[in-house]
Amino acid sequence: MTTIARPRPRAAGHARGRQVKRWSARLAWTVLVWVAAIAFFLPVLWMVLTAFKPETAAYSYPPKFTFSPTLSEFRTVFSRGIGPYLENSVFATLVSTVLVLLLALPASYALSISPVGKWRDSLFFFISTKMLPIVAAIVPIYIVARDVHLLDNVYALVLLYAGMNLPIAVWMLRSFMLEVPGEVLEAARIDGAGLFREITRVIMPIIMPGIAASALICIIFAWNEFFFAVNLTSTVAATMPVFLVGFITSEGLFWAQLSAAATVASVPIIIIGWIAQKQLVRGLSMGALK
Amino acid sequence: MAIRRSRGLGVAGVLTVASLAAAACGGGAGGSGGGSGSHTVTVAVVANPDITQMEQLIGTFEKENPGITVKFDTLPENQERSEIQKDISTSGGLYDVVMISNYETPIWAKNGWLDDLSSKFIASDASYDAGDLLPPIAKSLSYQSDLYSVPFYGESSMLYYRTSMLKAAGITMPEHPTWAQVAAAAAKLNQPGKVAGICLRGENGWGENLATLDTVINTYGGSWYNTAWQPQLTSPATAAAVNFYVNMVRKDGESGAANDGFTELLTLYEQSKCAMWYDSTVAASSLSAVPSVFNDTSYAFAPVDKTSSSGWLYTWSLGIPKDSANQTDAWKFVSWATSKGYLNLVGQKLGWAQVPPGSRTSTYQNPNYQKAASAFASITLNSINSVDQATAIVPKVPYVGIQFVDIPQFEDLGTSVSNQISGAIAGSESVSQALTASQADAVPVGQQQK
Numbered sequence A: 001m002t003t004i005a006r007p008r009p010r011a012a013g014h015a016r017g018r019q020v021k022r023w024s025a026r027l028a029w030t031v032l033v034w035v036a037a038i039a040f041f042l043p044v045l046w047m048v049l050t051a052f053k054p055e056t057a058a059y060s061y062p063p064k065f066t067f068s069p070t071l072s073e074f075r076t077v078f079s080r081g082i083g084p085y086l087e088n089s090v091f092a093t094l095v096s097t098v099l100v101l102l103l104a105l106p107a108s109y110a111l112s113i114s115p116v117g118k119w120r121d122s123l124f125f126f127i128s129t130k131m132l133p134i135v136a137a138i139v140p141i142y143i144v145a146r147d148v149h150l151l152d153n154v155y156a157l158v159l160l161y162a163g164m165n166l167p168i169a170v171w172m173l174r175s176f177m178l179e180v181p182g183e184v185l186e187a188a189r190i191d192g193a194g195l196f197r198e199i200t201r202v203i204m205p206i207i208m209p210g211i212a213a214s215a216l217i218c219i220i221f222a223w224n225e226f227f228f229a230v231n232l233t234s235t236v237a238a239t240m241p242v243f244l245v246g247f248i249t250s251e252g253l254f255w256a257q258l259s260a261a262a263t264v265a266s267v268p269i270i271i272i273g274w275i276a277q278k279q280l281v282r283g284l285s286m287g288a289l290k
Numbered sequence B: 001m002a003i004r005r006s007r008g009l010g011v012a013g014v015l016t017v018a019s020l021a022a023a024a025c026g027g028g029a030g031g032s033g034g035g036s037g038s039h040t041v042t043v044a045v046v047a048n049p050d051i052t053q054m055e056q057l058i059g060t061f062e063k064e065n066p067g068i069t070v071k072f073d074t075l076p077e078n079q080e081r082s083e084i085q086k087d088i089s090t091s092g093g094l095y096d097v098v099m100i101s102n103y104e105t106p107i108w109a110k111n112g113w114l115d116d117l118s119s120k121f122i123a124s125d126a127s128y129d130a131g132d133l134l135p136p137i138a139k140s141l142s143y144q145s146d147l148y149s150v151p152f153y154g155e156s157s158m159l160y161y162r163t164s165m166l167k168a169a170g171i172t173m174p175e176h177p178t179w180a181q182v183a184a185a186a187a188k189l190n191q192p193g194k195v196a197g198i199c200l201r202g203e204n205g206w207g208e209n210l211a212t213l214d215t216v217i218n219t220y221g222g223s224w225y226n227t228a229w230q231p232q233l234t235s236p237a238t239a240a241a242v243n244f245y246v247n248m249v250r251k252d253g254e255s256g257a258a259n260d261g262f263t264e265l266l267t268l269y270e271q272s273k274c275a276m277w278y279d280s281t282v283a284a285s286s287l288s289a290v291p292s293v294f295n296d297t298s299y300a301f302a303p304v305d306k307t308s309s310s311g312w313l314y315t316w317s318l319g320i321p322k323d324s325a326n327q328t329d330a331w332k333f334v335s336w337a338t339s340k341g342y343l344n345l346v347g348q349k350l351g352w353a354q355v356p357p358g359s360r361t362s363t364y365q366n367p368n369y370q371k372a373a374s375a376f377a378s379i380t381l382n383s384i385n386s387v388d389q390a391t392a393i394v395p396k397v398p399y400v401g402i403q404f405v406d407i408p409q410f411e412d413l414g415t416s417v418s419n420q421i422s423g424a425i426a427g428s429e430s431v432s433q434a435l436t437a438s439q440a441d442a443v444p445v446g447q448q449q450k
Helices: A010-051 A072-079 A083-111 A119-128 A134-147 A154-177 A182-190 A195-206 A208-224 A227-232 A240-245 A255-275 A277-289 B002-024 B049-064 B077-089 B104-110 B135-140 B163-168 B179-189 B209-219 B236-252 B262-270 B283-287 B327-337 B340-350 B361-365 B367-372 B377-385 B410-426 B431-449
Strands: B039-046 B068-075 B097-101 B150-155 B157-162 B276-280 B297-301 B314-319
Touching (some): A083 A154, A083 A195, A119 A154, A182 A195, A208 A255, A227 B077, B039 B327, B049 B150, B068 B327, B077 B104, B135 B150, B157 B163, B157 B209, B163 B179, B179 B236, B179 B276, B209 B276
Antiparallel strands (some): B097 B314, B157 B297
């Protein structure tokens, strides 16, 4: 008896091969993304773990993953007067972000939907301010702040953070505004909407995820800003990053205390990010489409 | 939906305006400090345990001086230096009191940035006992014989060793050891992977690895410059010292020494991973927090080679910037924080072993302190009092400073040289390469001094 092997359809074989390849690629990407995510998250996890260790355990080598957790370092952090620093950070961050949005929205409109003359130059001018290293300007900024009595004043930080974040917000919001369908704007104008109504009632609702994403980026940058804060403030207007470095000492152990302070400092940003998660993902995806 | 969002924006705007108004009225962040009749003394300090103690006890000062509030701007050492230098050099007036060292004090006094404390305050303040300050420390904080800052605490360097480990190895450490004896002991005590024969600083920074290395260079007969301000970093004596230091730490020192500064070595020593440790005298107070290690620790003077003593001299002190608007209140605070009364307060409230060391002779005559710090008080005092630049550095040199060169450019030069030394300790370059590069960096700095 002779059996003749049925020939496998070549097309089906190729399809299965392609599918396997696709799965393998997808698996490889998934693994890569997870590895990258864990690599990025590990320092944060380590910071939080260290915050719950006694100071001597934080320095143990090899590092310990099992230990008796303690809140003593958090108690130390809160006993060192964290309140004013937190208050200054919240104030400088929120006020500067609102200021940025108030200025960036009309600016973006004038650079996208209704472009002003030489809008390319204006756009480049905005971004060019980010090209100057801040350290090169700190002494003139310091002297100006001194002369206008804004040293150790939280309004100096508000102004600087607004200036620092404005170019980023303008660029981001402009890219979102470019996606607003022209027909919608035309319809609004035909219905009699003026400029203010057009921006507030038509454009803003459409790009709200983009506004949320821009605001969050501004909040993160302002909250984490250290250089201006440490240079222009001392005891009255100092912010959280300045509070954090106060734990770094050259004569003693400080890792656990610093980790506890850093954990506390991270909480507000994590909460804001979590609340704005949905808008943020949509906003960043909108930007990504560009 | 659109209307709701628009309202949301309106609410945000109202909140902003409200918060701005609240802050402008002083209810928000960052208002000006102090109400009528009260003054705020703003103090820039380095973050270290002795300052944390002062922050805990500041209520006593504020109680004794109604109307004065003290606020501390606490920063890491390098940050604090840079902040106060920027403020003081631009007459920013942010700080009423600054914590500086014996490196900055004479330079800043010469620049006219600091108050002459001797003539302005001490001469008319009978309650302040300046004669009680340890003479070498007071001298290092003086310019043209007047004090421009007063010491909060002071230090020299000494050798710490684990009594039981040396005993088990049959080693007897003399009270005044030579570096050759220390190196021989380190070789015998070293157990790779378990206990380092000796722990030494390798971390870059002129206040880190150069502090210890400079004392070795000095006692080996080396120096930074000769009297003509020509760099001596490749001279035979300096090269011999650096080779000795780098080879010893690489052979019998802790692993990864290039990353270790005071804090890391304190931790290693507390974890019984160092048989010997050459570092600051102030570490003794910190060790007292770990009784098992503290009780097994003995002390020896800074090891020597060609000189009779080689300890460094360093002090953190308080000075008053000329631009401070609160000069009188600033002196009230400075005189309190550097007084015998403050040292007694620390002893009574926080324990006598925690008293900031190395500032006043009376501290070492206090029976309570003698009892609590009996193990290290005497050697700390004698180490500080034995520091004399005339005998600590063999060749004649044109500069002041044991473990630094007291010129404004030294911060940059020292940092650059310390990077090279750190590289040599890490093995990324040879000692010869490190010193050749350092010598090249030192040439223009020397030329600027002529």
